[in-house]
Amino acid sequence: MKNYLRKHLQNHAIYQSARQEFTEGAKEMILLDANENPFDWPYNRYPDPMQQKLRSKICEWRQVKPDELYLANGSDEIINQLILAFCEPGEEEILICPPTFGMYKVAAQLYQVDLCEVPLTKTFQLDMPALEAAIKPHSKLCFIPTPNNPTGNRFATEDLQQLARLFPGILVIDEAYAEFSPEVSTLSWQAEYPNVLVLQTFSKAQGMAGARLGMAFGHKTIMEGLHKVKGPYNLNDLTLDAVCDQIENQQDRVKEMVVLMTRERERIVAAIEDLPYIKTIFPSDANFFMIRVDDSQLRYQQLLDHSIVVRNASKNILCDNCLRISIGTVSENNQLIKVLRTLL
Ligand SMILES: Cc1ncc(COP(=O)(O)O)c(C=O)c1O
Known part of the structure; x- marks a missing residue:
């Protein structure tokens, strides 16, 4: 290699820190090596x-x-x-x-x-x-x-x-x-x-x-x-x-959340794909997706006016007029869909 x-x-x-030099059985020892506060207090030890x-x-x-x-x-x-x-x-x-x-x-x-x-x-x-x-x-x-x-x-x-x-x-x-x-x-x-x-x-x-x-x-x-x-x-x-x-x-719960976020991503995409100002919805394998719109600054601002913050990705090469949207909770996503559908 x-x-x-x-x-x-x-x-x-x-650098050899105190606790690095002496870790073995440290809990049973009198620790006077790291200038900590010795009293019984949450997180008093390194x-x-x-x-x-x-x-x-x-x-x-x-x-x-x-x-x-x-x-x-x-x-x-x-x-x-x-x-x-x-x-x-x-x-x-x-x-x-x-x-x-x-x-x-x-x-x-x-x-x-x-x-x-x-x-x-x-x-x-x-x-x-x-x-x-x-x-x-x-x-x-x-x-x-x-x-x-x-x-x-x-x-x-x-x-x-x-x-x-x-x-x-x-x-x-x-x-x-x-x-x-x-x-x-x-x-x-x-x-x-x-x-x-x-x-x-x-x-x-x-x-x-x-x-x-x-x-x-x-x-x-x-x-x-x-x-x-x-x-x-x-x-x-x-x-x-x-x-x-x-x-x-928590790993079973994490798996459930991942399934839910993935499903939500597909639901949002299906709900907004026909909107005339959305030019492209790029395929995603993540908990966000990117869209190309007619005018990213305008659409970004309109969403902000409705208290929804997305990421304006248009300063990136190949991403002109693109917004990156994270998947939220079901009710946040409902709100996103509702607002996107009302924009003129
Ligand atoms: C590709 C990628 N790597 C790393 C990070 C940052 O990860 P962390 O929160 O562990 O620093 C991000 C955060 O957006 C990311 O998009």
């Missing part, structure tokens, strides 16, 4: 820096080994940390395929890493010949969300596999919306494509955006690299407890 880590991190010594309980639950749930998993404060944090750990500013490059999730570009700019943008085709699929031409020996990270945000569609499996073969760096497949899609997750690709890293999140189908938990699954050498840039206590006890409980007790 290639070593993708940045040069200066190769021998970087990770959280487990190794997140052992949650990690073992996720490993069992997703059938991965502990050294193939990395956890952080939302996928957003992992995107930043991937760049920090693996991309040399001014030397290496990040590849993205707009229209895509906006964070990739912002994070690349934050870390002053050059960006190579290869737009999707008109049908929002990967432009494989253009990608092949754009890949360079110093292409280090490629971020591909599937299903894609903001367009909502999945990319062809064969294209993603070809990209994994062609790409000399780490191919990050961002599965933020994978639970809404009928295709199986790319998690099972690990053995064949060790340069593929899969991102998943608790923010979408799992319904825990406020708890902030992102997961990266990948080869242990890549995970070791991420641990080099991990903050000592990057996940708090509230999140660790809430997510453990969610994995243990």
Whole structure:
């Protein structure tokens, strides 16, 4: 396996927090090592820096080994940390395929890493010949969300596999919306494509955006690299407890909600497809869908006037006059349909 880590991190010594130095049996000891408030008070102690309980639950749930998993404060944090750990500013490059999730570009700019943008085709699929031409020996990270945000569609499996073969760096497949899609997750690709890293999140189908938990699954050498840039206590006890409980007790309910959201998506689409100002409704495998209208700013404002906030996606390449609409509750969706039907 290639070593993708940045040069200066190769021998970087990770900060040893108090609880990292001493975790074994910490509950039974007199802990005078972390300058905490010692009194019996909720959350007076630092959280487990190794997140052992949650990690073992996720490993069992997703059938991965502990050294193939990395956890952080939302996928957003992992995107930043991937760049920090693996991309040399001014030397290496990040590849993205707009229209895509906006964070990739912002994070690349934050870390002053050059960006190579290869737009999707008109049908929002990967432009494989253009990608092949754009890949360079110093292409280090490629971020591909599937299903894609903001367009909502999945990319062809064969294209993603070809990209994994062609790409000399780490191919990050961002599965933020994978639970809404009928295709199986790319998690099972690990053995064949060790340069593929899969991102998943608790923010979408799992319904825990406020708890902030992102997961990266990948080869242990890549995970070791991420641990080099991990903050000592990057996940708090509230999140660790809430997510453990969610994995243990709420998965049947999550499946029901996913079925309901998918059904609602189809219901909304069927209810609005004949409206004259809606030019196209793009097919979606996610908990949102994108439409092209006659005038996105006008329609966005009209919806706002009716207290409905959607996302105006028209600043993205290939998305002129497009709005991205998330699936709400049944009554919110009824209201959306009602308002969309009254707009002139
Ligand atoms: C494709 C994609 N990846 C990641 C995220 C962010 O995930 P998190 O809430 O885990 O930071 C989003 C949020 O909209 C997204 O659309």
